[in-house]
Amino acid sequence: MNRLTSIDRRVIGTTIRKASRGLPQHLLRNVAHRGAFWSLIVARVVYAVNWYNIASIFAPMAIELKTDVSGLGILASSFYFGVVLFQIPGGLLAAKYGPRRTSFAGIFLASVSALFTGFSSGLGEAAALRFIVGLGMALFFSPGVSLIARYYRKGSEGFGIGLYNSAFDLGGALGLFGWALLAEVFGWRQSLFFSGGMGIVTSFLIIVLIPKEDLSGDSPLKLKELSDVLLNRELFILSLNILGQNVGSILVGSFIVYYLETALGVGYELAGSAGALFLLMMLAFSPVSGRIYDRLKDARRLLLVSGLVMSAGVGLAAFGGVYGAFAATIIVGISAGLGFTVGFAAARETNKSQVKYESLAIAWANSISLSAGFWSPVLFSLVVSSSGYPPAWLLGSLLTLAFVLSILALKTKARAESR
Incomplete structure (x- = not known):
């Protein structure tokens, strides 16, 4: 065996080496x-x-x-x-x-x-x-x-x-x-x-x-250490910001195609391309965002910028018709690539002194942020049914803004120390 x-x-390693020639090898440990x-x-x-x-x-x-x-x-x-x-x-x-x-x-x-x-x-x-x-x-x-x-x-x-x-x-x-x-x-x-x-x-x-990992020297999980992770103020602030980023990206990702088709009369193929454009913007900008964060190490500023841009992008969908909707798709896709990459990279670093709890810190941030998937689409749909799309997009913009502004409570000094 x-x-x-x-x-x-x-055999697999040989295949991987051939496939990975374009990877920036010097960045790997x-x-x-x-x-x-x-x-x-x-x-x-x-x-x-x-x-x-x-x-x-x-x-x-x-x-x-x-x-x-x-x-x-x-x-x-x-x-x-x-x-x-x-x-x-x-x-x-x-x-x-x-x-x-x-x-x-x-x-x-x-x-x-x-x-x-x-x-x-x-x-x-x-x-x-x-x-x-x-x-x-x-x-x-x-x-x-x-x-x-x-x-x-x-x-x-x-x-x-x-x-x-x-x-x-x-x-x-x-x-x-x-x-x-x-x-x-x-x-x-x-x-x-x-x-x-x-x-x-x-x-x-x-x-x-x-x-394989050597876990022989790891100490048992301790309630005090777990509470230090789950009650970490810095991690909670980061999680709220990522939640706001999720509100904006979920609304645009879930509704922009249907909005173009039903409210703006755009054909299925063109409307569908908006959904593809949203994912492509995130695909292209996520690695760039990672390099920006590696150089600046300023999660507070980067998450504030990405959150404000995302809020503006969601609100833009309420104006400008088809052009506004496509512009919103591009803006929200780029800001989501920045926000999620920086957010989870910063969440991982909040517990540097306890490396084995990195995954728990990331999971806690992700569970808080994904809660947006339960209520934001339902609220958006209710507003559309009662008042139409423009008020719903504006509400989505305001909700995004409310959560992303939580990053202002993150102390710059604390981030510098955690580096």
């Missing part, structure tokens, strides 16, 4: 980390495919499962419930058993559940499986951030996290557009078999390519 694993490592780096990036892409593809294949699903748009809402709510509920358990598992094992367990569980969703015979089964997909993704996210940051040299960790976020945006685009085509050609069930199978493969890449 050990010999087979060694052979697998050499060790050239040997290339395989680990790429295993996380590939897993993150497939992770995002299984996050987004249900939305793109739901039309044929709804026919077979005998449901309507309310069924999509149930699937989305079940998924987000799993993602948010298990962020903290994921961080605790990473602290106790290491991020390598936790990330493997998460992506494997999410992928198997995504595959089995293709066998669903009713909405209830599909909702239960989507909950487990969300659970697995919660276990993968924060350990993945922690691992990928460790593989980059000191002062370049933000760039690594930016690439990790870009991989999610790439996978999201594939899930939204590629899986709609796969479902049309092969069927929605087969498309889920494919994405779930891809995820299972990436989980084994992680366990083969990521070096």
Whole structure:
């Protein structure tokens, strides 16, 4: 068995080296980390495919499962419930058993559940499986951030996290557009078999390519240390800012295409390109944002700028018709790339004295920020129904602004010390 694993490592490692020639190798702590780096990036892409593809294949699903748009809402709510509920358990598992094992367990569980969703015979089964997909993704996210940051040299960790976020945006685009085509050609069930199978493969890449961790010297988890992480004032302020960034990005990402089609009379193809543009802006700007953060190390200023720009971008959708909507898509995409990359890089650094709790800090920030996914779309929809889109976009802008301004409570001195 050990010999087979060694052979697998050499074969996979050769493939990784050929694929990674364009990677800035000098930023990695060790050239040997290339395989680990790429295993996380590939897993993150497939992770995002299984996050987004249900939305793109739901039309044929709804026919077979005998449901309507309310069924999509149930699937989305079940998924987000799993993602948010298990962020903290994921961080605790990473602290106790290491991020390598936790990330493997998460992506494997999410992928198997995504595959089995293709066998669903009713909405209830599909909702239960989507909950487990969300659970697995919660276990993968924060350990993945922690691992990928460790593989980059000191002062370049933000760039690594930016690439990790870009991989999610790439996978999201594939899930939204590629899986709609796969479902049309092969069927929605087969498309889920494919994405779930891809995820299972990436989980084994992680366990083969990521070096084993030495946990023998780690002390047991202590309540005092856990409370120091979860009650950290700096981390809570960062989390509120990221929540505000999530409000703006969720509203634009969820509603801009439908808004262009129904309120502004734009054709499906052109309206759909707005959704792609949003993801492409995030994809392109996340690594750039990481490098900016690595150089400036000023989370307060960068998160304030990204939050203010995002708030203005969301508000712009209320004015200017089609041009205003497309401008809002570009602005919010760029600011989201900056805000999320800087936010999670800074969240990771709030507990530098307790390295094993990095994943927990990131998970706590992510669970707070993802809570926006529960209430902001519902509130936006209610305002649209009662008053129309312009007031709803303006409300979204104000809500974004209210949360991102929390970063003003972050002391500049504290950030400088945590560097």
